[in-house]
Amino acid sequence: MILQGRGISRGVGKGPLLIGPDPISFLSGVDPETGIVLEPGHPLQGQDISGSVLAFEYGKGSTVGSYILYALSRNGHAPAAIINQEAETIIAVGAIMGKIPMVDRIGIPLSDLKSGQMVEVDGTTGNVTMIE
Structure with missing residues (x-):
């Protein structure tokens, strides 16, 4: 199955889908050194987002969250791709x-x-392909 979305950040990423039903704050909510979700009470608390296709409604919190996404990438612990219900500036810039x-x-x-x-x-075309 292929879903057509809106491309936000170019490139192709592949991995297991990790769904976070709540918004995520990357500042203090995700450890940029490990990729572990730290946000107390978040449904993904304790899980590693590294290499996953991280799907969540939208981001929340400080604009510094963009830099946390950049640091995750630099440290090799970024998600392989991100799917949002509705992108907002903090997550889009970080991606x-x-x-x-x-x-x-x-x-x-x-x-x-x-x-x-x-x-x-595929962030260039906006395609999301479910792999059997």
Whole structure:
């Protein structure tokens, strides 16, 4: 199955889908040295986002979150790609700086996707391909 979204950050990333049902704050919410979600009470707390296709509604928090995404990329712990329901500036800028492919507006609720499924995200075309 191929979903058509809006390309935000160019490039192609592939990995297992990791769905975060709540918005994510990267500043103090994700460790840039390990890729572990630290935000207390977040449904992904304790999970490693490294190499995943990270799907979440939108980002929240400080503009410094963009630099955390860049640091995750520099440290080898960035997600392979990002899918947002609706991109906002903090996450979009971080994805672009960190060269993390990103799309939004894929036409279905993120909750309809299955965590763990292999997914390829093309941030240039906006395509999200579910891999059997």
